[in-house]
Amino acid sequence: MYSLKFKSLNAETVISMGRSLSPLCLDGVLIQTSSDLTLGVTPLDVRCSPANSELIMYVNSFTLHRNGTPVAKVTYNRAAQNTNLIVLDVTNNRGRYNLTGNVHDSNPVNKFLRVVVPANLTSCLDEANYTCLLNAQDKDHANYEDQVSRYVGVKTASTAIDGIYTPPTGDNMLDPSGGGRFLMGSTYRFTCTGIVGRPPVNLRWCYKQEGEMGFAPLISYTADITESEPEVYQDCNNRRQSFLNYTMATVDMNTVLLCEPASGMYYCGNGAVNKTFVVRAYSPGGGTYSGCNQCQLSIGLLFTLLIVTTSGVVNIP
Structure with a gap:
């Protein structure tokens, strides 16, 4: 891995649609994720971007992996001079992903890959370790690769x-x-x-x-x-x-x-x-049973028995 020394990090928290993405950077790449998901309530939201805009000249691609398996990628097509967004997940889950991204920009700060799964489509499979892989060129035109990972857990409500x-x-x-x-x-x-x-x-x-x-x-x-x-x-x-x-x-x-x-x-x-x-x-x-009625009946019966017994003893006329 290329050794980096840099002056500043572009690691500000991204605010989108009323929720914040928590950032984690390692050397030259930054991953920002939603907190642990509650199924059906919060979306899965993962964003890859450069961590150091002063060192990287060109970003060739970002690739997102889930537990080591490629999920999505953004690359630059130099012939067509545009950005290509590609879903790499070959399973039945590929239709869940909403991709946005850009690597065709003169400012590395504006280059990113973002993968979102809407809240109503999240599943247990989304609990995973997510890894952003960066392929780029530094200011000396040397090839540069880096990666950073973050774990996202899944919560469910009592149903x-x-x-x-x-x-x-x-x-x-x-x-x-x-x-x-x-x-x-x-x-x-x-x-x-x-x-x-x-x-x-x-x-x-x-x-x-x-x-x-x-x-x-x-x-x-x-x-x-x-x-x-x-x-x-x-x-x-x-x-x-x-x-x-x-x-x-x-x-x-x-x-x-x-x-x-x-x-x-x-x-x-x-x-x-x-x-x-x-x-x-x-x-x-x-x-x-009705506790109160039983108590009243018992007390009344006891009082009647007491009068009868007392009358018999003292011979009250």
Whole structure:
């Protein structure tokens, strides 16, 4: 590689379409890339350009590689005196690339290759190490080649909760619409399965009892919650399960359990990705419990028994 000593770098950040490209330069070539991609949200954007306009006289070509495989190239056709943009990717992905570039300019600062994949066409394949290769001539008319690489990662958002499931037993009656009646005092295991993105987030459980306006989180030190390790799902997404052991109480008249990807916010149920399950506790005698009514009945019965017993002892007329 040609040894370079230069006075200044043309390494300013490029601003385009409301987003910034982060620069990285090595000797005479500069690569600028978008930050890690979120599939369907941010585009892939890679730009190759000279890093030192004072040393390079002519730029013959820029070539962009992805993981060592050529993707695109810009060259100068001296016979036609124009710039040629070429897609080198021979796979079915070649139609995704939008190329712009120029090496036919007297100012090396204006010479570049830019490769963009629109956000709606990004895929897991775009997570890669990208390399800009420069072929040029220096001010002494000597051949000059250089390269610089940068890694771009891919992120995905949480996309789905498959549902909440608990196996049927002898003392619960499941409703196909998403709920059921459960024996008061018994503990049941509920399973939530979700597509949790990349990097994978946790699943969380929330609940809302009858009469309450919003959901509150069930936290691990007050509830029996465990979670599986994430598994790769559809190339660059992850799936995982969370397990809740929930004991039915008298207050669970129409308690709604909710499972969703953890968002970092205290309040539950505000995101678009969640599933709910309604539980109704019933007594061993067969009725659905209402804690308040049972308390009133018991206190009234106790007071009546107390009057009758007292009357018998002191012989009140």
